[in-house]
Amino acid sequence: MTQAYTPFADDSYAGRTVLITGAASGMGLETARAFAAKGAEVVMADRDEAGLERYGSELRKGGAKIHTVKVDVSNPESIAEAFAYCDAHLARLDNVVTCAAIITAKRLFEQDWAHWQRVLNVNLLGTFFTVQAGVKRMLENPAGGNIVCVASDAGVHGGGGLIADTAYAASKAATLSLVKSVARELAGKKVRINALNPGPTDSPMHAHIDPSLKERIAANLPVRRMGRPEDMAAAILFLCSDAASFVYGAALDVDGGSMFR
Template identity: 80%
Template sequence: MTDNYATFANDAFAGRSVLITGAASGMGLETARAFASKGAEVIMCDRDTKGLEQHAGALRESGAKIHAVTVDVSNPDSISKAFAYCDEKLERLDNVVTCAAVITAKRIFEQDWAHWERVLGVNLLGTFFTVQAGVKRFLENPQGGNIVCVASDAGVCGGGGLIADTAYAASKAGTLSLVKSMARELAGKKVRINALNPGPTDSPMHSHIDQALKDRIAANLPMRRMGRPTDMAAAIMFLCSDAASFTYGSALDVDGGSMFR
């Protein structure tokens, strides 16, 4: 593991569990690795069964407590089956992290109805129904639980079609509103919900961006580099930790300064 996690004790999440969507690659995979390294029991969810099993197997070999569940978050029945698995296999579920997403970069007149249905189906509807299932368990759990929804700086600043498009940006803006709305409704309950706003991140999700464009993006960021999945995983662990016990309904910007310019 990288130094991003050095501030967390090796047993920081021992005895706790976390369900992570989009866990077969990028930010979701790194978040699974991070939690596993600190003692958590991790339920890795993704629609990429082959990638999921490969990475879950590697983590199990290191001694981590890992479950791999094939989930398509655009399908509510698939989400229900994943949480039914948790009900069967876990003593209790403590954290839910929604990393599953698709990123698209199409100009306005290249986007048709099917495009919007796909993006919203995964990024917004998939997030809502995953969170809904988690909240149901947390309200029945005396210990409550934590939820982190991965949004994006595009949800605040917009897309533009070069890195992310209108549909993607709108889906992430919806995720930010979802978090605040659910936080209002859940006020006073033992459930914390927050969002993470990553900035440009060098991960498999951005494979549609060539290196020259990545270099230009990095040069224009105050931190002079793109984010890494480890940066996001560390922030997600913070939001799920006791150190963030008074952080509620917020959106944590981990963006290298992209949004303060």
Template identity: 85%
Template sequence: MKDAATMSGTYATFSDDSFAGRSVLITGAASGMGLETARAFASKGAEVVMADRDEAGLKRYGAELRSGGAAVHTVTVDVSDQESIDKAFDYCDANLARLDNVVTCAAIITAKRIFEQDRAHWHRVLDVNLLGTFFVVQGAVKRMLDNPDGGNIVCIASDAGVHGGGGLIADTAYAASKAGTLSMVKSVARELAGKKIRINALNPGPTDSPMHSHIDQSLKDRIAGNLPMRRMGRPEDMAAAIMFLCSDAASFTYGAALDVDGGSMFR
């Protein structure tokens, strides 16, 4: 278990009150990158809404963060279900003074070869990774348009959305869903120009997190050896970059895709 003091030290670049008085909704917050992002924001004073379909994980980690003094809410959401998304935003409307930041970490990763992917597979991946992300963004924009200071949205894409999948780590459906996320972020950014709402994407490289539990250690070692940084990414690497994109330090970063990938993009 990580307490608030430990987390504060981990993200020492940000002062302990960097996000005091601000709120953040994080989907996929019961594990991996989403959980680490919730911990990071909580350690810097944010009011955090952890959203996930894993009720047990929400209960466990929500209690962990509250025990350290953080202001944390938990709400069950399945981003492939529009009604579930709507209920999550209804919860935010009822329990937050305003919604300042939204981070879309909810996703599934799949690694099937081309002839193993049927329509049901593609629908499942796109429903969660692309459509789910879009409708969370849509709900965020609706609230942020009423905020005098706008808001920040960070959508988690992937380096696979740029250079493809291949079936070993991530497959075609996953890569296409993340390429769609990158295009969606740019499209929404164009539409929101001048509205005080910043939307950006994060492109994580291979990250050692529960999402990559389908990769055995020997393959992880091979991946790490092929990266210029000679290691896989960690959830902490991604959480720090997400906080940057939501911070005042990124006030002129708009419609961008930040690569946090250990150099995988230029291998």
């Protein structure tokens, strides 16, 4: 994959730290690679221990400062343990990126209570308690910090059951509201929080989409291709950078033009 993070100097994140959830694959993994390439000390957090071991080792061999920690964001105790690891191993926590999520594509009458609980526990509650723990530490950091929550274009225009369903779309819409709510509460502090709205992205999370449907989706996008995980990683890198110091409580659409607003 092409690693084109040209707007930033090679050492632009040197001396800074980041915790990334969902870092063992897809967007989270590319985000870890992006931060590592710019000199950051990275904590890769995921429930996939094998993926963490594989890619963590790969990045360390390239000279990156990488930590790996198992986390299940649907379990608040597991989130607390991940942040306890950060407290013990990092001088401070500068950035948090919440990539951990599940995508589901069930029709209306296929969705039961257990389905909604599972989606909301991971996508919404997991995001909230990760943000809460990150903010707590950043408020104690004289330099403040940055948080990016990955939402979705489905959180704006809805699901429908073909690619993403009602539960998924609702969880991402709630994530957008979460970001704005936290931003209002943190006004005047040195902690920034923003959301990222990825459009259709060709990543492991979208493995359930039929290849022919992916082709049709790409053909209907103004840029004529689906997004790539590294597209999202580059945008996240920007949102956490000094270049985005005036971007606050916003939702950045990185969607190939899927929803002009």
